[in-house]
Amino acid sequence: MKKIGIFRGLFDPITAAHLEAARHFRKKQRLDAVLFLCEKDGGIADGLARFLMVKKAIRPYRCLAITEKLTAVMGKEPAVLNESEQLKKKSEQVRKGDFSLLPACLRRDAIESGIYADPLVRNMVNEHRYRHSLSVASLSRDIAEAHHLDSRKAWLIGMYHDIAKGLSEQQTDDYIKIEKPYEFSYPQAVWHAWVGYYLLKHVYGMKDKEMLRAVRHHCLGDDGSPLGMIVYLADKLESGRGYDSSKEIELAKKDLKAAFELVHQQQADFLASKEKV
Numbered sequence: 001m002k003k004i005g006i007f008r009g010l011f012d013p014i015t016a017a018h019l020e021a022a023r024h025f026r027k028k029q030r031l032d033a034v035l036f037l038c039e040k041d042g043g044i045a046d047g048l049a050r051f052l053m054v055k056k057a058i059r060p061y062r063c064l065a066i067t068e069k070l071t072a073v074m075g076k077e078p079a080v081l082n083e084s085e086q087l088k089k090k091s092e093q094v095r096k097g098d099f100s101l102l103p104a105c106l107r108r109d110a111i112e113s114g115i116y117a118d119p120l121v122r123n124m125v126n127e128h129r130y131r132h133s134l135s136v137a138s139l140s141r142d143i144a145e146a147h148h149l150d151s152r153k154a155w156l157i158g159m160y161h162d163i164a165k166g167l168s169e170q171q172t173d174d175y176i177k178i179e180k181p182y183e184f185s186y187p188q189a190v191w192h193a194w195v196g197y198y199l200l201k202h203v204y205g206m207k208d209k210e211m212l213r214a215v216r217h218h219c220l221g222d223d224g225s226p227l228g229m230i231v232y233l234a235d236k237l238e239s240g241r242g243y244d245s246s247k248e249i250e251l252a253k254k255d256l257k258a259a260f261e262l263v264h265q266q267q268a269d270f271l272a273s274k275e276k277v
């Protein structure tokens with residue numbers, strides 16, 4: 001009869017360290033296979049999402065499998081490995097933004113599904129910027145819904161658009177040299193859009209061109225794609241900006257392009273008035 005062990009935990013999410021622990025457990029206990037048992041409740045991500053991540057992460061390993069119920073295990077008392085505090089800490093580090101700890105096959109899914117968008121953004125930027133990101137995300141989703149566009153993507157772009165705002169000047173400087181050195185003439189206040197694009201693409205593994213483009217151009221508003229216009233508008237019109245933008249929001253829900261042009265003009269007028277002072 002095959003000797004099987006159980007690896008029980010939240011796996012929120014599974015990390016490379018979890019895979020290593022499972023393989024070590026198999027070796028130490030001389031097991032034929034290790035079955036992951038993913039607890040349904042208690043995670044930041046829901047049980048199904050965590051289950052699917054484990055399933056994908058263990059696919060390359062013939063000696064690792066996943067089960068939903070312990071009754072599926074054949075034979076007598078199996079050896080059990082419980083997810084340690086140290087492993088839970090690794091998962092927490094991922095949720096806070098260190099995707100290098102994830103198995104490579106999960107990185108793109110994790111960033112594009114937005115499964116950890118909230119804790120990630122909360123950790124990457126300050127409280128004020130986090131509140132602003134939530135508000136931009138919510139307004140982006142509302143405007144997208146009004147136009148029957150992908151509201152999930154719109155929400156996500158809103159969450160991620162200022163992801164680089166929490167970096168130090170030195171970090172921003174280092175990234176901008178890689179990403180867009182010829183646009184150094186632009187004020188430093190707008191660099192975070194390019195750096196955010198770079199982080200999402202190269203550090204977090206995002207491949208969705210529509211989302212990347214919208215983040216990259218959100219500051220200058222030089223992207224006329226529907227999602228690009230939406231995040232630009234939501235960024236300028238969200239309630240935390242402290243002025244009555246209800247008319248512009250109403251217009252954005254009816255006529256995206258007209259609102260985009262109007263807000264562009266308002267921004268240009270505002271900047272011109274500041275230069276006169």
Ligand SMILES: [Fe+2]
Binds near residue numbers: 161162
């Ligand atoms: Fe921004």
Ligand SMILES: [Fe+2]
Binds near residue numbers: 161162235
């Ligand atoms: Fe913003």
